[in-house]
Amino acid sequence: MSKTIIISNRLPIKVQRKEEGLAYETSEGGLATGLGSIYKEGDNVWIGWPGLSFEDEEEEKQVVQDLKQQSMHPVFLTESEIKEFYEGFSNETLWPSFHYFSQYTVYDDAYWAAYQHVNQKFCQAVMELAQPGDTIWVHDYQLLLLPAYIREAFPDSSIGFFQHIPFPSYEVFRMLPWREQILKGMLGADLIGFHTYDDARHFLSSVSRIAGMNTAQGLIDNGHRQIMVDAFPMGIDYTKYAQLAGSPEMKEKLIPYHEVLHDQKVILSIDRLDYSKGIPARLQAFELLLQEYPEFREKVTLFMLVVPSRDQVEKYKELKETIDELVGRINSSYRTITWNPIQYFYRSFPIEELSALYTVADIALITPMRDGMNLVCKEFIASKLDQKGVLILSEMAGASKELSEAIIINPNDLGQMVQAMREAMIMPEEEQQTRMQHMQEVLKRYDIHQWVSIFMNRLEYIKLKQLSLATESLSKQERQQLLQDYTRGQQRILFLDYDGTLTGFTQNPKHAFPDEELLHLLECLTQESKNRVVIISGRDRNTLQQWVGHLPVDIIAEHGVWMRPQTQEWQMMHHLTNEWKTEVRPIMDMHVSRTPGSFIEEKDYSLVWHYRKVDPTLGELRARELGNHLQFMAANINLQVMEGDKVLEIKNVEVNKGIAVLRWLELLPHDFLLAIGDDRTDEDMFKMMPEDAYTIKVGSQRSLAKYHLDSSKEVRKLLQEVCDQ
Numbered sequence: 001m002s003k004t005i006i007i008s009n010r011l012p013i014k015v016q017r018k019e020e021g022l023a024y025e026t027s028e029g030g031l032a033t034g035l036g037s038i039y040k041e042g043d044n045v046w047i048g049w050p051g052l053s054f055e056d057e058e059e060e061k062q063v064v065q066d067l068k069q070q071s072m073h074p075v076f077l078t079e080s081e082i083k084e085f086y087e088g089f090s091n092e093t094l095w096p097s098f099h100y101f102s103q104y105t106v107y108d109d110a111y112w113a114a115y116q117h118v119n120q121k122f123c124q125a126v127m128e129l130a131q132p133g134d135t136i137w138v139h140d141y142q143l144l145l146l147p148a149y150i151r152e153a154f155p156d157s158s159i160g161f162f163q164h165i166p167f168p169s170y171e172v173f174r175m176l177p178w179r180e181q182i183l184k185g186m187l188g189a190d191l192i193g194f195h196t197y198d199d200a201r202h203f204l205s206s207v208s209r210i211a212g213m214n215t216a217q218g219l220i221d222n223g224h225r226q227i228m229v230d231a232f233p234m235g236i237d238y239t240k241y242a243q244l245a246g247s248p249e250m251k252e253k254l255i256p257y258h259e260v261l262h263d264q265k266v267i268l269s270i271d272r273l274d275y276s277k278g279i280p281a282r283l284q285a286f287e288l289l290l291q292e293y294p295e296f297r298e299k300v301t302l303f304m305l306v307v308p309s310r311d312q313v314e315k316y317k318e319l320k321e322t323i324d325e326l327v328g329r330i331n332s333s334y335r336t337i338t339w340n341p342i343q344y345f346y347r348s349f350p351i352e353e354l355s356a357l358y359t360v361a362d363i364a365l366i367t368p369m370r371d372g373m374n375l376v377c378k379e380f381i382a383s384k385l386d387q388k389g390v391l392i393l394s395e396m397a398g399a400s401k402e403l404s405e406a407i408i409i410n411p412n413d414l415g416q417m418v419q420a421m422r423e424a425m426i427m428p429e430e431e432q433q434t435r436m437q438h439m440q441e442v443l444k445r446y447d448i449h450q451w452v453s454i455f456m457n458r459l460e461y462i463k464l465k466q467l468s469l470a471t472e473s474l475s476k477q478e479r480q481q482l483l484q485d486y487t488r489g490q491q492r493i494l495f496l497d498y499d500g501t502l503t504g505f506t507q508n509p510k511h512a513f514p515d516e517e518l519l520h521l522l523e524c525l526t527q528e529s530k531n532r533v534v535i536i537s538g539r540d541r542n543t544l545q546q547w548v549g550h551l552p553v554d555i556i557a558e559h560g561v562w563m564r565p566q567t568q569e570w571q572m573m574h575h576l577t578n579e580w581k582t583e584v585r586p587i588m589d590m591h592v593s594r595t596p597g598s599f600i601e602e603k604d605y606s607l608v609w610h611y612r613k614v615d616p617t618l619g620e621l622r623a624r625e626l627g628n629h630l631q632f633m634a635a636n637i638n639l640q641v642m643e644g645d646k647v648l649e650i651k652n653v654e655v656n657k658g659i660a661v662l663r664w665l666e667l668l669p670h671d672f673l674l675a676i677g678d679d680r681t682d683e684d685m686f687k688m689m690p691e692d693a694y695t696i697k698v699g700s701q702r703s704l705a706k707y708h709l710d711s712s713k714e715v716r717k718l719l720q721e722v723c724d725q
């Protein structure tokens, strides 16, 4: 039976070394409870780091055994891996960079080496446990390379990846020297999820700009597979928090709070110790509230829980000192004999205590500078059974996208935070309830179980979609049939597109000249007297003449303006005019000057605007503008605007590859036809081919062709087999 394997850096439990031996505690965080519902089912398993370094193999064996009973499998990290992979690359490079704290980012090759090494180590663990057919779900920024490593080991596996922290804008992401390897690592997955649409959008933009891949409609085409990217805002176990808040034990738990607080309002703040959480600014805003509105003194208490986290990392140590100082200063300035403005705790609390705090708090003050999601604010909402209470939430938290009924603030605006606290303190109960009810509905509907099920569902969907494309890809059997039909054929025509089909895509189109391998292949194909090999290309005739003209191939140039049957002279297929160029060229010239990196290619009867070196978004925008402009002119002067891969071509309306192949089909008797092409212009050729022809599209986009091949490399392989017949 197939199973689901979950992999995250941290396991949902932490091993602690106590005097009486090893002890297991739950890890802080929503992921652990959320996925709890699936990892314990059937043979499912969760792979991750148990949170300590072990020197003793016996102790490690013990941990493996203990965890096995709870459907977990540990990956042990050495002291130096903890330093360089976990504290280093994960939390001193990726964490600050992805949270827009670029000034904190450490760029260190040793960290990067450790990061690759530990990702490999996780891959080893997956390989030990995975079987064909298993679903693999990788979590978070510590394991960005893992999807590609797993893909290499198990090419057909179903891999989902979810990132719990933000994905930064391209301008920030590009600063990482290892940006390309990181993207390639993530792209090993079939489905890539983020908390918000903005994160997904930023990721897609980096993929398009850095990896140069097509990312239309959230689908990435990497040449082999379609990869889906989408937003899946993570929910919480709503019922669990609601039930805890309503449990009989809760009433008792609340007694001491009420004794201390009397009629004071409670503002609650809970986070891990992290500069991304905006704790100092929050404290400053609270101080300003007390300063500017003395009427609130002794009427409000800030309960501030800071959970120790990554305390070996320098910036976290510094932050701890800053917070200690601020709390000390505010408390010492404003405290009275009976009142302390801030109740500050630096430790972690069990869920029952958290629930009591959520219940008792009037206001939750959640003001991160950046946060992937933030589950604390959701847990607060779920705990409010009487629907009284106000949430103040930073617009920089992923959760703000769902919780629009909160008081949304910008954490850099201290004045706005002060006003938000004031508004929350005096908000009428009805308004609190209306807002709370709305937020509760959102969170109840989209809880953690829904989150898991929607993610899994999408993963299944994209796998099926890939499969339907794969079934169109030339199977072993169909390949055999093709070769058999070829051998039987006495009069064969092979139509071969050039760029993207016989050669790969190059940054400079002039660099795509044929290499030795290709020339040999063409020689071999043309040596066979039963073959007519037709190179059918959009390129100008001079280039094609220079590159393949010495071979006895037929050439169709400029999508069918020119033809050169075998060794004869070049002929024009249509009587065309190019007088229109004087009118069109200035418009293209203007676009070139407005679009850095673009250039014009001039052929005898067409003009082409290339934008492969242009920033992709700008390129698409300008292509649309130019296309519209030319479309408008074209209708009056018998021209067509053809869109290709990063090109826009304008030429006479009667020219296309379909009309060109018809000429060959009419003139030459044939009993075996093969047509291969990669681009939109090749679709015209596929359209004109008779039913029994073998038509092959290179790449995974939809096509009129019957079959698909992955790349020009695959095309060459097939043609070599044809040659060998």
Ligand SMILES: O=P(O)(O)OC[C@H]1O[C@H](O[C@H]2O[C@H](CO)[C@@H](O)[C@H](O)[C@H]2O)[C@H](O)[C@@H](O)[C@@H]1O
Binding pocket: 009, 010, 028, 029, 030, 031, 140, 141, 164, 165, 234, 309, 310, 371, 372, 373, 374, 375
């Ligand atoms: O493992 P640690 O280094 O101790 O850190 C704890 C976890 O922190 C991060 O949490 C994030 O995930 C939450 C759930 O999706 C999200 O609400 C929050 O905004 C994120 O910051 C981190 O992503 C985890 O990998 C860590 O285990």
Ligand SMILES: O=c1ccn([C@@H]2O[C@H](COP(=O)(O)OP(=O)(O)O)[C@@H](O)[C@H]2O)c(=O)[nH]1
Binding pocket: 027, 028, 029, 030, 270, 271, 272, 305, 307, 347, 348, 349, 350, 351, 354, 373, 374, 375, 376, 377, 379
């Ligand atoms: O003493 C504590 C404080 C917090 N949490 C939990 O830690 C998680 C924090 O998740 P969040 O998304 O808010 O932030 P992260 O720490 O993951 O960045 C929440 O589920 C809290 O309930 C906990 O278990 N014990």
Ligand SMILES: [Mg+2]
Binding pocket: 497, 498, 499, 500, 501, 677, 678, 679
């Ligand atoms: Mg092509």
